[in-house]
Amino acid sequence: MTTADSHNGRRLTARGAKTRARIVAAAADLMYVKGVGTTTLDDVLAASGVSKSQLYHHFEGKDALVRAVVDHVGERVIERERRSLGHVSTIRGLRRWRDALVQNSALQHGAYGCALGSLATEVSDHDALARRALSQLFTAWQGLLAGVLRRMQDRGVLPPTVSTDQLATGLMAALQGGYLLAQTARDVTPMATSIDMALEHIENMSVG
The missing domain is CATH 1.10.10.60 (Homeodomain-like)
Structure with missing residues (x-):
């Protein structure tokens, strides 16, 4: 074989x-x-x-190995997020997703940050191929979040005028910023706070 x-x-x-x-x-x-x-x-x-x-x-050489690592880590992260977000259609489901990520980060006191985010920080300015691969992975992750928000919109939870893509961008930014703050503070509290604020913003836009 x-x-x-x-x-x-x-x-x-x-x-x-x-x-x-x-x-x-x-x-x-x-x-x-x-x-x-x-x-x-x-x-x-x-x-x-x-x-x-x-x-x-x-x-x-090392560059080729780093690109393989990007693919490996990306596949692992996107599969994890697909399992976590693939059928979520409520703010409660998003909060369970948030809890799982924060709790996992807390096991290491916030150390090391997001596996994809850490790679992006180190290689994006030095390897165009790796940067493009990482960009596609973040787009896929953000797409999973947008899918949750579209399902909420389809259920009438979010108004039809809301841009789910923009909300997903904001939620992803809150997540990645939270990872970075937790990494530097060695404390997941800033991560939890940043994601909570993004989720509260989404909840406040809910119909009814």
């Missing part, structure tokens, strides 16, 4: 795909905790347990 390596066009065996996935997962964990800039390929080699020749068989 073979599978495609989307980055270099090679066909991978099941064993090769497993090795590549192990490299990417190890790099993603390291870059989330240490940051992209301070994570070296030697760090990834040590954490993944693969040889240097195996790493360079799959990735021509």
Whole structure:
């Protein structure tokens, strides 16, 4: 059995795909905790347990590995958000979504921030391909939020004149800003407050 390596066009065996996935997962964990800039390929080699020749068989260098990490983290985050938001159509459902994100961040006292946001901060100004991939991922995430708001609108909870896309942009900005404040404060309170204010704004627009 073979599978495609989307980055270099090679066909991978099941064993090769497993090795590549192990490299990417190890790099993603390291870059989330240490940051992209301070994570070296030697760090990834040590954490993944693969040889240097195996790493360079799959990735021509660190930039290619970072792009694979963006894809890996993005897939994980968007799948999580799809499960959380895919059927939400009430402000109560949005508050449950908020609670889950805040509680998860609280496990680390706000440290490390949003996995996608942290990557965007480090790579967007230096790698156009990674920046575009991250932009598409944030657009997909924001689209899931807009979908919730459209369902609320369809149910008559939000007035038809409201721009659900603009509300989703504001909610995403509150979320990402909250992640950053929690990261610097090592306290999730600012994150909870910023999302709560965005949700209160949406609730105040509700019909009736």
